[in-house]
Amino acid sequence: MKKVKVGIVGLGRLGRKHAGNLAFRIPHCELTAVCSVVEEEVQEVMDAWNIPYGYTKYEDMLANPELDAIFIASPSNFHCEQIKQALSLGFHVFSEKPLGLYVEEALDVETAVKAHPDQVFMLGFMRRYDRSYMAAKEKIEAGIIGKPFLIRCYGLDPASKMDSFLTFARANYSGGLFLDMSIHDFDLARWYLGEEAKEVWAIGGSYARPEFDEIEDAETGAAMVRFENNAIGIFVAGRNCAHGYHIETEIIGTKGTLRIGTVPERNQVVIMKDEGVIQECVDGFLERFEQAYLSETEEFINCILDKRKPAITVKDGVQSTILGYSCKKSFETGRLIQVKTEKIIQG
Numbered sequence: 001m002k003k004v005k006v007g008i009v010g011l012g013r014l015g016r017k018h019a020g021n022l023a024f025r026i027p028h029c030e031l032t033a034v035c036s037v038v039e040e041e042v043q044e045v046m047d048a049w050n051i052p053y054g055y056t057k058y059e060d061m062l063a064n065p066e067l068d069a070i071f072i073a074s075p076s077n078f079h080c081e082q083i084k085q086a087l088s089l090g091f092h093v094f095s096e097k098p099l100g101l102y103v104e105e106a107l108d109v110e111t112a113v114k115a116h117p118d119q120v121f122m123l124g125f126m127r128r129y130d131r132s133y134m135a136a137k138e139k140i141e142a143g144i145i146g147k148p149f150l151i152r153c154y155g156l157d158p159a160s161k162m163d164s165f166l167t168f169a170r171a172n173y174s175g176g177l178f179l180d181m182s183i184h185d186f187d188l189a190r191w192y193l194g195e196e197a198k199e200v201w202a203i204g205g206s207y208a209r210p211e212f213d214e215i216e217d218a219e220t221g222a223a224m225v226r227f228e229n230n231a232i233g234i235f236v237a238g239r240n241c242a243h244g245y246h247i248e249t250e251i252i253g254t255k256g257t258l259r260i261g262t263v264p265e266r267n268q269v270v271i272m273k274d275e276g277v278i279q280e281c282v283d284g285f286l287e288r289f290e291q292a293y294l295s296e297t298e299e300f301i302n303c304i305l306d307k308r309k310p311a312i313t314v315k316d317g318v319q320s321t322i323l324g325y326s327c328k329k330s331f332e333t334g335r336l337i338q339v340k341t342e343k344i345i346q347g
């Protein structure tokens with residue numbers, strides 16, 4: 001079978017994980033080119049993994065005639081332009097979330113994806129490929145908890161990564177707490193509830209580290225969302241979780257409740273000693289979602305080979321961006337925001 005030849009842009013925390021999966025763990029896929037603005041990163045990955053082509057300019061990578069697909073793991077403010085450029089040159093495209101930092105950007109990408117119906121486009125909402133989140137979806141569809149009407153999500157980054165995050169956030173790369181972190185939860189809420197958000201009120205602040213005030217972002221925040229069918233969403237996001245990386249989701253239905261990740265344990269080892277009973281916690285997204293990152297990448301490559309489209313659509317990216325941006329706006333203005341595209345754009 002023909003191998004799909006992929007070029008990846010962005011070789012940072014997540015880019016390197018994706019690059020490793022593409023290079024070594026996916027059948028019928030070859031990591032042919034790597035690109036980053038940092039030359040040392042490019043050289044290091046090329047040398048270590050024997051990658052034939054390396055670039056410091058994205059446009060140069062796009063000019064490589066051997067490539068079939070582009071994998072985007074650059075900072076979020078570049079996604080929109082890089083997706084559009086790659087699509088216009090005929091490539092299949094996988095992009096990390098979010099689709100864009102602004103609603104206009106997300107709508108722009110949607111237009112570009114629709115203009116290239118024969119190319120595969122996939123967005124990195126990897127939780128939909130995590131075994132536990134997939135099992136929860138199956139149980140909801142089987143009616144185990146009746147009709148879901150409330151979703152409560154915790155997305156908490158470890159306090160130990162706060163300094164590196166502050167550097168990332170200061171560069172204006174992230175889009176803020178809600179667009180950067182809660183976006184996964186917004187996508188899950190839409191997926192599980194089958195509804196779009198109607199209105200949102202978001203608050204937040206800096207409790208351990210005042211630097212977040214300086215960059216006009218929240219260290220910890222919460223959003224309360226009413227969905228079109230009156231279902232409720234409660235979304236808590238934070239950067240200061242003392243015990244590690246805590247991703248927890250609860251879905252309450254008319255006949256029962258599902259919980260995923262209530263204790264974000266690293267493994268099944270329980271340590272019992274004089275200081276108490278301890279279960280170690282995962283320390284970040286790379287550890288918690290290792291299987292999901294691999295499975296989503298497999299799906300992207302299989303979609304190209306099988307000439308089919310992934311279940312996650314560009315509309316999922318647009319709607320989650322609209323909700324994330326509405327939360328940002330509510331947090332900044334202190335107002336209840338009606339989640340309507342035109343209103344968000346016009347302010």
Ligand SMILES: NC(=O)c1ccc[n+]([C@@H]2O[C@H](COP(=O)([O-])OP(=O)(O)OC[C@H]3O[C@@H](n4cnc5c(N)ncnc54)[C@H](O)[C@@H]3O)[C@@H](O)[C@H]2O)c1
Nearest residue numbers: 010011012013014015036037038073074075076096097285
């Ligand atoms: N799905 C998830 O769970 C998840 C987790 C973390 C990050 N992300 C997303 O992945 C993306 C990357 O995040 P990260 O944490 O790996 O960031 P990072 O800062 O660690 O890495 C960014 C990489 O992109 C390179 N780069 C910067 N500007 C570039 C440009 N103009 N052209 C080419 N390369 C450029 C940097 O040199 C670096 O290699 C972000 O959009 C982020 O939102 C998703």
